[in-house]
Amino acid sequence: xxxxxxxxxxxxxxxxxxxxxxxxxxxxxxxxxxxxxxxxxxxxxxxxxxxxxxxxxxxxxxxxxxxxxxxxxxxxxxxxxxxxxxxxxxxxxxxxxxxxxxxxxxxxxxxxxxxxxxxxxxxxxxxxxxxxxxxxxxxxxxxxxxxxxxxxxxxxxxxxxxxxxxxxxxxxxxxxxxxxxxxxxxxxxxxxxxxxxxxxxxxxxxxxxxxxxxxxxxxxxxxxxxxxxxxxxxxxxxxxxxxxxxxxxxxxxxxxxxxxxxxxxxxxxxxxxxxxxxxxxxxxxxxxxxxxxxxxxxxxxxxxxxxxxxxxxxxxxxxxxxxxxxxxxxxxxxxxxxxxxxxxxxxxxxxxxxxxxx
Amino acid sequence: xxxxxxxxxxxxxxxxxxxxxxxxxxxxxxxxxxxxxxxxxxxxxxxxxxxxxxxxxxxxxxxxxxxxxxxxxxxxxxxxxxxxxxxxxxxxxxxxxxxxxxxxxxxxxxxxxxxxxxxxxxxxxxxxxxxxxxxxxxxxxxxxxxxxxxxxxxxxxxxxxxxxxxxxxxxxxxxxxxxxxxxxxxxxxxxxxxxxxxxxxxxxxxxxxxxxxxxxxxxxxxxxxxxxxxxxxxxxxxxxxxxxxxxxxxxxxxxxxxxxxxxxxxxxxxxxxxxxxxxxxxxxxxxxxxxxxxxxxxxxxxxxxxxxxxxxxxxxxxxxxxxxxxxxxxxxxxxxxxx
Numbered sequence: 067x068x069x070x071x072x073x074x075x076x077x078x079x080x081x082x083x084x085x086x087x088x089x090x091x092x093x094x095x096x097x098x099x100x101x102x103x104x105x106x107x108x109x110x111x112x113x114x115x116x117x118x119x120x121x122x123x124x125x126x127x128x129x130x131x132x133x134x135x136x137x138x139x140x141x142x143x144x145x146x147x148x149x150x151x152x153x154x155x156x157x158x159x160x161x162x163x164x165x166x167x168x169x170x171x172x173x174x175x176x177x178x179x180x181x182x183x184x185x186x187x188x189x190x191x192x193x194x195x196x197x198x199x200x201x202x203x204x205x206x207x208x209x210x211x212x213x214x215x216x217x218x219x220x221x222x223x224x225x226x227x228x229x230x231x232x233x234x235x236x237x238x239x240x241x242x243x244x245x246x247x248x249x250x251x252x253x254x255x256x257x258x259x260x261x262x263x264x265x266x267x268x269x270x271x272x273x274x275x276x277x278x279x280x281x282x283x284x285x286x287x288x289x290x291x292x293x294x295x296x297x298x299x300x301x302x303x304x305x306x307x308x309x310x311x312x313x314x315x316x317x318x319x320x321x322x323x324x325x326x327x328x329x330x331x332x333x334x335x336x337x338x339x340x341x342x343x344x345x346x347x348x349x350x351x352x353x354x355x356x357x358x359x360x361x362x363x364x365x366x367x368x369x370x371x372x373x374x375x376x377x378x379x380x381x382x383x384x385x386x387x388x389x390x391x392x393x394x395x396x397x398x399x400x401x402x403x404x405x406x407x408x409x410x411x412x413x414x415x416x417x418x419x420x421x422x423x424x
Numbered sequence: 425x426x427x428x429x430x431x432x433x434x435x436x437x438x439x440x441x442x443x444x445x446x447x448x449x450x451x452x453x454x455x456x457x458x459x460x461x462x463x464x465x466x467x468x469x470x471x472x473x474x475x476x477x478x479x480x481x482x483x484x485x486x487x488x489x490x491x492x493x494x495x496x497x498x499x500x501x502x503x504x505x506x507x508x509x510x511x512x513x514x515x516x517x518x519x520x521x522x523x524x525x526x527x528x529x530x531x532x533x534x535x536x537x538x539x540x541x542x543x544x545x546x547x548x549x550x551x552x553x554x555x556x557x558x559x560x561x562x563x564x565x566x567x568x569x570x571x572x573x574x575x576x577x578x579x580x581x582x583x584x585x586x587x588x589x590x591x592x593x594x595x596x597x598x599x600x601x602x603x604x605x606x607x608x609x610x611x612x613x614x615x616x617x618x619x620x621x622x623x624x625x626x627x628x629x630x631x632x633x634x635x636x637x638x639x640x641x642x643x644x645x646x647x648x649x650x651x652x653x654x655x656x657x658x659x660x661x662x663x664x665x666x667x668x669x670x671x672x673x674x675x676x677x678x679x680x681x682x683x684x685x686x687x688x689x690x691x692x693x694x695x696x697x698x699x700x701x702x703x704x705x706x707x708x709x710x711x712x713x714x715x716x717x718x719x720x721x722x723x724x725x726x727x728x729x730x731x732x733x734x735x736x737x738x739x740x741x742x743x744x745x746x747x748x749x750x751x752x753x754x755x756x757x758x759x760x761x762x763x
Contacts, residue, residue: 126653135653135678139646182459230490239761240495241667244693248458268678338674339641341693343667345490346639353640386643390650396635400611 103422105362106374108414112360113377113384116410120388127391130267137269140383141276142331144376146350147357148276148283149327151375153320154358155287157300157367158214160203160324162221164350169225170196170332171342172233175242178250185250193329199225200325204318226348233344246340258330259338272334276376283372296320300367357382360411362418381410473507476727479537480511481719482530485566486523486543487516492666492691493711497566499762500715501539508723520547527551530560537561537722542568542575543614549575561725565718566711567615569738578725579732581717583709583742585615588688589622591743592662592707596686599704601660602629605651605683609638609668616664619688623662632658641671648675652683659683666691666706673702690746690763695755698748708754709742712762717741 094100101107120127127133150163160166170192178188199221207217234240245251260271287293295316298306307313336342361378363370385406389399483501487494498514505512513535515526520543528551530538538555542548545568552575555562564572564580572580596604604627606620624631634651636644652658652675661676661683663669669687676683686704687694689711697703717732717739724730732739746754757763 124654126650129653131680132650132653135646135649139643142640142642178455178459180460182455182461184453184455187453226489233490234495239492240490241492241691243460244696245458249455335641338645339671341667343490343492345488346641348489349637349639383646387646387650390634390647391654393654396608396633397611399635 102417102420104371105369105418106371106377108417109361109374109377109381109410111417112410112413113381115413116381116384116388116406120384120392124388124392127388130265132387132391134267134269134273136383136387137273137380138383139387140380141270141272142334143353143357143382144276144379145272145279145334146324146327146331146354147361147375147379148279148372149320149323150354151358151361151363151370151372152283152287152296153324154355154363154365155300155367155370156296156316156320157303158207158317158320159218159355159365160214160321161218161351162199162203162225163218163324163328163354164352165222165225165229165347166196166199166325166328167332167335167350168342168344168347169199169229170329171336172229172242172344174333175245175336175342176233176236178248179243179245180236182248185245185248185254188245189254189333192332193326196325196329196332197322198325199328200322201318203324204321207321208314208317222351229344229347240345241343242341244340245336251337254333255337258333258336275330276379280372280376287372292316297368300369302368353382356407360407360414362414381407385410474509474723476509476723478509478511479723479726480513480533480535481505481537481539481722482513482515482527482533482535483539483715483719484523484526484530485514485516485541486518486520488518493689496691496711496762497715500712500717501719502715503712503762504716504719504723508720510719510723512719518543520544524548524551527555531555531558534558535560536726537563539563539565539718539722540568541566542571545571545575552577561722563718563721565714572738573736579721579735580738581714581721581732581741582738583714583740584738585618586622586625587740588707588709588743589619589624590626591622591745592619592686592688593623593626595705595707595745596623596627596629596660596662599660599684601627601684603655603657604629604631604660604662605648605655605658606631606633607644607648607661607663607668607672608633608635609644609663609665611635619664620662636668638665638668641667644668645671645675645678648672649678652676652679652681656681661685663687665689666694669694669703669706670697673697690754690758692755692758692761692763695746695751695758698746698751699755701748705745705747707743708746708763710744710763711741713741 146163150160153160173195174188174192177191178185203218203221207214237243261268295311298311299313299316303313357378358375359365360381361374385403389402485494501512517523517526524547527540531554538560540562542564552562556576561578564577566582569582569584606623608616610616620633636647661672663672666687666689669685670693672685676685684704687706690706690708694703694706721732754763
């Protein structure tokens with residue numbers, strides 16, 4: 067705990083009479099403060115603040131279908147922010163996550179198209195390729211001991227070039243061909259990119275997947291041995307290894323999890339837009355990382371949650387679309403986004419500091 | 425993706441992938457519709473081959489990687505190079521400083537001619553001067569309509585973005601639009617801003633510009649949906665690139681809006697949407713023509729001393745409108761990825 071608590075008993079004067087019976091060391095801190103100290107609570111309050119702000123500033127946000135749109139935007143960020151956050155808790159991060167999404171979509175699209183196969187073949191091969199990219203990142207990191215910044219920066223550049231070059235080589239263009247008339251497209255679209263109606267509002271299926279993945283990730287992180295391993299390798303790799311945590315396995319599997327996320331989002335993009343431009347995805351990795359950091363994950367590892375990044379991604383989607391719903395001057399768009407995000411992070415930080423200071 | 429880039433790392437994944445693909449093919453997983461099999465083989469345009477001595481031309485653009493528009497420019501340049509017995513060196517970088525270095529690189533290679541895009545003319549001024557000093561003819565294409573003469577370029581092939589925007593605005597008047605959303609996929613791009621400004625100049629109604637994150641399609645989709653919700657009076661969505669038009673059609677559906685979609689620039693998927701009536705029209709600056717004419721112009725200069733436009737006037741490649749009335753004819757060429 068904090069310094070003040072340890073310093074308290076050193077004072078010679080007898081404890082003041084009144085309700086305070088113990089010396090304070092074993093006293094339960096108030097529930098509110100204990101809650102505030104959780105990694106996801108700061109961002110939750112930040113998200114609520116942003117939501118309330120836009121409910122006032124932008125009347126269209128109060129409409130159900132607008133909220134569905136905001137949630138859709140948040141989900142495409144959030145599905146990737148989840149594995150990125152787990153990886154970050156495990157002490158690493160992945161700069162190749164943005165272009166890896168496009169790599170996966172390109173693989174599925176080109177494979178099915180060029181070989182004229184059922185699109186599910188492409189989908190499955192794309193999954194294997196995405197997992198392999200994750201495994202490569204993790205393996206190289208563990209084998210060489212290089213920082214993840216360097217390893218994944220390398221993969222980021224490789225994938226960027228490969229995306230472009232292979233697409234051009236295979237299709238003769240820099241975008242893939244339209245696969246919407248091929249066998250299996252309808253089924254895959256149902257799974258990755260369909261829409262359903264709740265009370266007259268059209269909701270994208272990615273929102274459901276996002277929340278389901280978040281629930282699963284929370285359970286894994288808090289209730290399973292693997293979850294403990296993630297915290298352990300992110301906190302201190304060497305002492306984790308000393309107490310028998312399989313560090314290599316944990317790190318590689320975390321990178322593969324990011325690969326899985328990239329595959330999922332890539333499939334969503336492919337099946338909702340039918341074709342993929344090979345230059346897309348650059349810069350998205352920073353948005354995923356930002357959503358995880360806003361969500362309370364430390365860049366240094368060992369601390370964070372799976373539910374925090376859900377609010378982090380929501381905040382991103384809310385601010386990005388809220389500015390449009392408010393009808394503000396679009397020239398200021400990115401500046402608004404930056405100010406709102408910085409503000410949210412500062413609220414987050416302040417809440418945590420206040421809470422842990424008791 | 426490229427499985428050869430990480431072969432030794434994963435002994436199993438590539439093997440499994442290939443085996444799975446093979447097994448699935450055998451198991452009858454081929455698609456009965458669409459795909460490569462349905463694509464018809466189509467040869468590129470060809471008009472014989474020149475017998476003039478081999479020359480080398482560098483084409484240096486400000487292309488961002490993976491953009492379909494620039495791919496078409498390059499195809500035009502390659503077609504002209506093949507016909508004129510030219511070795512074409514293509515390079516590109518969206519960063520103006522890097523583009524200047526690429527031009528310097530071409531000078532160092534002692535090429536016989538350079539074709540450049542002038543998205544940021546001031547940054548290229550110095551290096552273009554060097555090229556001219558070393559006797560290498562330089563032509564401009566695509567962007568830089570107002571600057572090519574100051575930089576003493578030989579000739580210029582492109583579309584005046586403002587003129588294209590103005591033509592677009594007039595067309596919007598014809599189709600009876602009242603309020604237009606102008607979707608910009610790259611904040612701060614001069615050419616894109618000129619397009620929207622051009623539309624605003626001639627269009628009788630109101631034009632609302634909107635920036636979107638062009639590298640993230642789901643975000644583009646959500647943002648256009650949000651804007652249509654915020655302002656239900658928008659009855660036309662104007663996009664400045666073909667892939668964004670296709671996304672805008674989805675946004676209109678999501679927002680439950682009645683707005684129609686029209687766009688700058690073409691690609692082969694867009695042709696289908698124009699045929700289907702999802703997209704009303706596209707204004708085409710003919711990127712293939714820009715690449716082709718720039719390279720061919722250098723060939724003509726070297727072999728016959730010709731100047732297109734007489735060195736005084738630019739050669740305009742746009743704006744040409746593509747709508748339901750002429751889409752069938754253009755569709756044939758677009759299917760090859762050359763329109």
